Amino acid sequence: VVVAIAHSTATYEEARKAFKEGASHITHCFNAMPAIHHREPGLVTAALEDDNVSVQAIVDGIHLHPGIIRLMHKVKGADRMVLTTDALQAMGVGDGNYLFGGHHVVVKDGVARLKDGTLASSTTTMNKSLRLSVEFGISLCDSVKMASKTPASILSLNNTGEIKLNYDADLVLLDDKYNVIQTFIKGKQYFK
Numbered sequence: 001v002v003v004a005i006a007h008s009t010a011t012y013e014e015a016r017k018a019f020k021e022g023a024s025h026i027t028h029c030f031n032a033m034p035a036i037h038h039r040e041p042g043l044v045t046a047a048l049e050d051d052n053v054s055v056q057a058i059v060d061g062i063h064l065h066p067g068i069i070r071l072m073h074k075v076k077g078a079d080r081m082v083l084t085t086d087a088l089q090a091m092g093v094g095d096g097n098y099l100f101g102g103h104h105v106v107v108k109d110g111v112a113r114l115k116d117g118t119l120a121s122s123t124t125t126m127n128k129s130l131r132l133s134v135e136f137g138i139s140l141c142d143s144v145k146m147a148s149k150t151p152a153s154i155l156s157l158n159n160t161g162e163i164k165l166n167y168d169a170d171l172v173l174l175d176d177k178y179n180v181i182q183t184f185i186k187g188k189q190y191f192k
Helices: 012-020 042-049 066-076 126-135 140-147 149-154
Strands: 004-006 025-027 054-058 081-084 096-100 103-108 111-114 171-174 180-185 188-191
Touching: 012 042, 025 042, 042 066, 054 066, 066 081, 081 126, 081 140, 081 149, 126 140, 126 171, 140 149
Parallel strands: 004 025, 025 054, 054 081
Antiparallel strands: 096 103, 103 111, 171 180, 180 188
16 A cells, blocks of 8 residues: 555645655645745645655646656656656547536646636646656656656556566557557557
8 A cells, every 4th residue: 555645735744744654655746735835845845855755747738837847857756756647538538528527527628627727637648748758858768767667666566667577568669759559468469
């Protein structure tokens, strides 16, 4: 079990206490939590300064500014930062009005919002998150690691997240524009 903190208004002190008690991951870092303030550093600062805490970033070009993504990477490195899509059911279905979990969601220009304008998850895919991470200045090697090995390690998943002998052959092959061209699960091709 990985204890994670998400969408929280926890203070710096409360976050430090939570980390001491076993919380070790921040879901959707910077989103739905107070911004860093020089007198009230909050949850984000506590997470970024603690080497035992990993952070997750929604890399969709909307939720986080590229500078914040680079800062997170600079502070945490590829071993403690995870790329995530936060994608909801509207991923890949295009613009329109949807009902998800009892919430009316409007997708316009690929951005999902509640009727009040609040971001409602994301419509991005992992290959797009990977591409954006690289475009934002993070190396391809680190970006791939943050989408594969690092989340597997954080979740203590054995035999996955890397290409190694006796590991699951769960692979996604991309072209030079980050389009998915093939997928394999445990070595069996599922998409071409």
